[in-house]
Amino acid sequence: MSSVVAGMSPSAFERVKAGSVPGVFLLLAAWICFEALQVPLGSFRMPGAGFFPLALGLALGMFAVMLLGMSLLSPASGSTDAWPERRDGVYLVASVVAAVWLFERVGFLLTMAMFLALTTRVLGRISWLTAVVLALVGSVTAYVVFSRVLLIALPSGILPF
Amino acid sequence: MGAIEGLLYGFSVCLTPTNLLYCALGVLLGTIVGVLPGIGPLGGITILLPTTFGMEPVSAIIMLAGIYYGAMYGGSTTSILVNIPGEAASVVTCFDGYQMARQGRAGPALAIAAAGSYIAGTLSVLGLMLLAPALAGLALKFGPPEQFSLMVLGLVILAYMGTGSVLKALMMIVLGLSVAMVGIDHLSGFTRFTHGRVDLGDGISFLAVAMGLFGVAEILVNVEKTVVPEVIKPKLSKLLPTREDWKRSLGPIIRGSGVGFFIGILPGAAHIISTFVSYAMEKRLSKHPEEFGSGRIEGVAGPEAANNAATGGAMIPFLALGIPSAPATATMMVALLIHGVKPGPVLMEQHPEVFWGLIASMYVGNLMLLILNLPLVGLFINLLRVPQHFLFPGILLVCFVGVYSVNLSGTDLWIMAISGVVGYLLRKARFDPAPIVLAMVLGPMMEQALRQGLMMSRGEFGIFLSRPISAAMLAAAVLFLGFHLVASLRHARARRGAKGAESVPVERAASL
Amino acid sequence: MNRRTLIVISVMLWLAAGASILVGEGAAYPTKPITLVVSFPPGGGADTVGRPLASVAHTHLGQPMVVINKAGGGGAVGAQFVANAKPDGYTVLHALNTVSELPQVDELLGRTPAFKKEQFIPIGQVAVTPFAVIVNTESRWKTFQEFVAEARQKPDEFQYASAGVYSTTHFMWEMILKSTGTRVRHMPTTGGGPIMMAVLGKHVDIGHCVMPAVCAPQLEGKKIRLLAVTSDKRLPSYPDVPTLKELGYDVTHSIWHALMVPAATPPEVVAKLRQGLKAMVEDEAFKALMAKLGERIQYMSGEEFEKFWAEDYKKVGTLLKQLIKK
Numbered sequence: 001m002s003s004v005v006a007g008m009s010p011s012a013f014e015r016v017k018a019g020s021v022p023g024v025f026l027l028l029a030a031w032i033c034f035e036a037l038q039v040p041l042g043s044f045r046m047p048g049a050g051f052f053p054l055a056l057g058l059a060l061g062m063f064a065v066m067l068l069g070m071s072l073l074s075p076a077s078g079s080t081d082a083w084p085e086r087r088d089g090v091y092l093v094a095s096v097v098a099a100v101w102l103f104e105r106v107g108f109l110l111t112m113a114m115f116l117a118l119t120t121r122v123l124g125r126i127s128w129l130t131a132v133v134l135a136l137v138g139s140v141t142a143y144v145v146f147s148r149v150l151l152i153a154l155p156s157g158i159l160p161f
Numbered sequence: 162m163g164a165i166e167g168l169l170y171g172f173s174v175c176l177t178p179t180n181l182l183y184c185a186l187g188v189l190l191g192t193i194v195g196v197l198p199g200i201g202p203l204g205g206i207t208i209l210l211p212t213t214f215g216m217e218p219v220s221a222i223i224m225l226a227g228i229y230y231g232a233m234y235g236g237s238t239t240s241i242l243v244n245i246p247g248e249a250a251s252v253v254t255c256f257d258g259y260q261m262a263r264q265g266r267a268g269p270a271l272a273i274a275a276a277g278s279y280i281a282g283t284l285s286v287l288g289l290m291l292l293a294p295a296l297a298g299l300a301l302k303f304g305p306p307e308q309f310s311l312m313v314l315g316l317v318i319l320a321y322m323g324t325g326s327v328l329k330a331l332m333m334i335v336l337g338l339s340v341a342m343v344g345i346d347h348l349s350g351f352t353r354f355t356h357g358r359v360d361l362g363d364g365i366s367f368l369a370v371a372m373g374l375f376g377v378a379e380i381l382v383n384v385e386k387t388v389v390p391e392v393i394k395p396k397l398s399k400l401l402p403t404r405e406d407w408k409r410s411l412g413p414i415i416r417g418s419g420v421g422f423f424i425g426i427l428p429g430a431a432h433i434i435s436t437f438v439s440y441a442m443e444k445r446l447s448k449h450p451e452e453f454g455s456g457r458i459e460g461v462a463g464p465e466a467a468n469n470a471a472t473g474g475a476m477i478p479f480l481a482l483g484i485p486s487a488p489a490t491a492t493m494m495v496a497l498l499i500h501g502v503k504p505g506p507v508l509m510e511q512h513p514e515v516f517w518g519l520i521a522s523m524y525v526g527n528l529m530l531l532i533l534n535l536p537l538v539g540l541f542i543n544l545l546r547v548p549q550h551f552l553f554p555g556i557l558l559v560c561f562v563g564v565y566s567v568n569l570s571g572t573d574l575w576i577m578a579i580s581g582v583v584g585y586l587l588r589k590a591r592f593d594p595a596p597i598v599l600a601m602v603l604g605p606m607m608e609q610a611l612r613q614g615l616m617m618s619r620g621e622f623g624i625f626l627s628r629p630i631s632a633a634m635l636a637a638a639v640l641f642l643g644f645h646l647v648a649s650l651r652h653a654r655a656r657r658g659a660k661g662a663e664s665v666p667v668e669r670a671a672s673l
Numbered sequence: 674m675n676r677r678t679l680i681v682i683s684v685m686l687w688l689a690a691g692a693s694i695l696v697g698e699g700a701a702y703p704t705k706p707i708t709l710v711v712s713f714p715p716g717g718g719a720d721t722v723g724r725p726l727a728s729v730a731h732t733h734l735g736q737p738m739v740v741i742n743k744a745g746g747g748g749a750v751g752a753q754f755v756a757n758a759k760p761d762g763y764t765v766l767h768a769l770n771t772v773s774e775l776p777q778v779d780e781l782l783g784r785t786p787a788f789k790k791e792q793f794i795p796i797g798q799v800a801v802t803p804f805a806v807i808v809n810t811e812s813r814w815k816t817f818q819e820f821v822a823e824a825r826q827k828p829d830e831f832q833y834a835s836a837g838v839y840s841t842t843h844f845m846w847e848m849i850l851k852s853t854g855t856r857v858r859h860m861p862t863t864g865g866g867p868i869m870m871a872v873l874g875k876h877v878d879i880g881h882c883v884m885p886a887v888c889a890p891q892l893e894g895k896k897i898r899l900l901a902v903t904s905d906k907r908l909p910s911y912p913d914v915p916t917l918k919e920l921g922y923d924v925t926h927s928i929w930h931a932l933m934v935p936a937a938t939p940p941e942v943v944a945k946l947r948q949g950l951k952a953m954v955e956d957e958a959f960k961a962l963m964a965k966l967g968e969r970i971q972y973m974s975g976e977e978f979e980k981f982w983a984e985d986y987k988k989v990g991t992l993l994k995q996l997i998k999k
Contacts, residue, residue, distance in 0.1 A: 021590045025332060028336075032339055035353065035354050036353075038353075039346070039351045039352075039353055040349075040351065043620065044615055044620030044622075045615070045616070045619050045620035046615075046616060046620075046859075047611070047612040047615050047616070048349060048351070049346040049348075049349045049351035049353055050353075051612065052338075052342065052607075052608040052611060052612070053339065053342045053353060053354075056335050056338050056339045056342070057339070059335050060332060060335045060336065060339070063328060063331055063332045063335065064332070066328060067328055067329070067332070070328075081588075081589050081590075081591065083589070084384075084385030086384075086385065088384045088385070089381050089384050089385050089585070092380070092381060092384055093381065093578075093581075093582060096377065096557065096578050096581065097578055099561065100571070100574040100575055100577070100578045103561070103565070103571060103574055104571040112558055112561070115554070115557070115558070115561075116554050116558065119550075119553065119554040119557065120550050120551060120554050123384065123549060123550035123553055123554070124548065124549070124550025124551070126550065134551070138554075138555070138558070139558075142558055142562070146562050146566075153566075153569055153705065153763070154562070154565070300874075301870065301873050301874035301875075302874060303874070304871070304874055304876035305876065344745075344750070345745055345746040345749050345750050345753070345787060346745075346746065347744065347745035347746060347750070347837070347863050348837060348838055348861045348862075348863070349746075349837070349838040349839070349861070350746040350747050350749050350775070350778070350779075350787070350837060350838060350839055350840075351784060352784070352785070352787065357785060359753055359756075359757045359787075360757065362749075362750060362753045362754065362757075362787065363743060363745075363750050363753075363754055478870075569758075569759070609862075609863075613860055613861075613862070613876075616832070616858065616859070616860045616861075617832065617860060617876060617877075619829075619858070
């Protein structure tokens with residue numbers, strides 16, 4: 001998104017961009033305070049469950065305001081690094097999210113096989129064949145080591161064992 | 162009996178072939194278990210507990226203690242090699258250890274970590290031997306106000322420790338403390354921040370967040386580089402530390418041991434504080450503080466020594482008072498009970514062979530750890546040679562298993578995924594997420610200490626200043642803040658002078 | 674060989690591996706270690722019954738029992754965890770009276786209950802442990818009456834430690850304070866271990882501990898003094914410590930220790946656990962261990978305990994209503 005599209009002058013746009021990060025924190029701080037007020041605050045003599053969280057929310061808010069102030073005053077260097085050009089990261093995140101979603105539903109073996117195949121393919125320039133073979137071998141080895149030798153209760157999902 | 166006699170007696174008990182074998186077994190198992198994230202010493206100890214039934218009490222305890230030590234060491238291996246801390250105590254090791262690995266110096270880093278842990282463990286055992294009864298008294302004096310002030314000091318040090326902006330570090334710390342508030346409040350039973358989700362009742366899993374912030378996020382950051390960075394492959398000839406390395410590490414190791422030991426004694430598992438106190442101390446004392454964070458060996462030696470020494474210190478309340486402060490020591494206590502030994506003030510008199518045998522075994526165990534792990538360094542190094550597109554998926558798989566194994570909860574996996582994305586975004590926004598996990602660990606204790614302190618004083622904040630130990634620590638925190646403010650003001654003035662009347666650079670202003 | 678062959682061979686290998694793993698399955702419960710959840714920090718009263726019990730499990734159940742501590746909320750965290758765990762018999766709760774109290778407390782306070790009684794099936798009761806009121810040896814109170822006398826004169830001056838707000842020991846103390854007509858400030862902690870540390874370190878003036886397992890080592894080391902016990906009659910191993918009842922205060926409080934599993938656990942698994950528990954309680958090693966700790970084993974089978982618990986739940990409810998409405 002360029003400043004032209006947003007319809008403001010470049011420097012104003014820079015300021016908004018710079019302010020967005022502290023802005024997010026400010027919202028977060030507000031939410032924390034809100035949640036803290038849902039439980040009893042107690043008193044100074046007998047601090048309750050909301051006491052410390054409220055203090056934290058206020059502290060975060062204060063820091064966010066300070067950060068906001070500083071980035072508005074001197075936004076020259078910009079507050080974030082550039083986004084990457086390649087989409088690999090997105091695919092990776094998608095693979096992780098898919099794996100987490102499937103882990104307990106479909107079971108460890110199948111999920112990890114899928115996951116390994118996808119991620120090795122995304123990260124490296126290897127053929128689907130290699131990826132699939134690797135994934136199968138890797139997931140079975142992992143299953144044997146973790147579930148059988150170390151006795152970790154990995155989910156079986158749709159498989160019968 | 163006197164300390165020297167006791168120790169000799171302990172050695173005589175410990176150095177039998179059977180006991181040596183058990184010690185080695187324990188240490189080996191512990192290291193394996195420690196390298197795998199999530200499967201901590203507790204799992205190892207409890208699964209092996211039944212097999213110890215036929216053994217002599219001393220042998221059983223020796224093996225279990227070996228596992229404990231081994232697991233603590235194993236955690237630092239993953240920190241150095243792949244920037245994933247096995248447990249909270251290894252987080253600080255990631256800072257410089259991983260950078261050293263990227264420069265092809267993983268071998269020296271691992272070796273110094275092992276050696277540092279050995280020396281620290283030995284020194285802490287010595288301290289334990291000579292000072293246990295006196296120090297137990299110190300541990301008791303540490304009530305809620307003191308615990309709170311210690312955490313304040315620790316967090317202040319943490320905020321200043323990093324290379325980036327202090328304000329941003331403080332925000333990360335507050336964020337970490339807030340994350341720790343999720344779940345059932347330990348003191349009052351009210352549930353916070355969960356919106357009725359029972360799987361969050363016990364709070365957000367530290368391991369899930371750590372794996373996400375360190376493991377997943379790091380991989381995401383790596384992936385975006387269009388040119389695969391030259392991770393200098395470690396040369397076999399450079400496996401061992403150079404003489405220069407040893408020289409530079411000795412001081413940090415000794416200082417780290419001292420810091421770790423004393424902080425380890427204090428109740429409440431604030432042991433991780435010793436790692437950042439040591440790191441900050443070394444940074445302060447070094448002639449090249451700006452290099453910390455990009456691979457200074459002192460940044461590995463000090464914290465590793467500190468965290469091992471803290472383990473020794475932590476044994477004191479357990480051995481001298483019979484009150485275990487952590488599940489691992491509680492399991493050891495049961496092991497002792499099963500064998501008819503009651504830890505407590507009278508342990509030393511009633512069962513000297515157990516007390517001294519345990520102490521001697523710690524010494525022997527530390528030695529075994531060193532002997533065992535030095536050759537393993539070569540093995541671990543080879544892991545780094547695996548190409549990224551195979552290594553990263555493998556690491557992620559281990560993260561999945563590790564995180565899941567703690568609570569068998571799918572929610573933890575979601576937390577890991579979310580932390581990974583959040584960690585990545587934070588890094589893009591030029592925040593360093595490491596303080597989040599450290600603050601998460603300290604959060605519950607800090608809150609409890611604050612509330613209990615206020616209850617003790619009927620709401621007067623003065624209690625934190627009227628009790629000497631607490632006041633001393635708060636004063637130290639203020640002094641620390643003061644030094645840094647003065648230093649950075651001076652720095653800013655110098656830079657302004659050099660650059661003329663130009664506006665103060667954003668970096669400096671942001672660093673407060 | 675060409676690619677297709679390679680693919681076919683790998684897939685077949687994988688299926689074969691999978692099948693071989695399948696062959697290994699099919700054994701009856703239990704096939705892996707069982708987790709016993711103790712909802713208090715290590716070193717307290719629950720631990721000292723739970724861990725010895727778990728240590729003999731493997732002989733009678735065939736698999737080891739691993740103890741984990743999930744402390745907080747006066748026992749709520751651990752109980753909630755087990756209530757929502759997979760009902761396959763591999764997660765067992767070491768339950769105390771708190772399980773009767775907490776849901777009713779939640780109701781009275783108008784907050785969403787962390788768990789409900791109906792979420793559990795009892796396996797059986799293991800022991801009953803009373804408390805002792807303790808002070809640091811350096812305290813000036815040599816008898817309970819001295820404490821009461823001074824506390825009456827100086828309301829809100831002193832402080833006691835409990836295992837959490839609305840926990841079972843909080844209620845015990847409130848009953849004591851009501852009965853003695855004193856006002857003493859409250860400091861919640863998370864369990865018996867921290868309470869002992871607070872008493873030893875003099876961060877509070879008075880406290881309690883589970884008799885005798887948690888108290889005994891400190892007593893032997895002459896670090897604490899027992900002022901009274903909360904049982905019905907004097908304890909045989911401590912004949913010179915008076916009960917609160919004989920001192921004129923009608924407060925008796927002991928905690929029962931029972932094992933429970935989530936309600937949806939299959940009946941065969943429950944039966945197996947109940948059988949196992951009966952055997953564990955009669956195990957010589959366990960008996961010896963408990964004798965060493967000075968604890969009385971009081972076994973009640975699952976079926977008997979269900980009846981007992983229903984009544985206990987109602988009794989506790991009435992008591993709580995009185996205390997909380999004040």
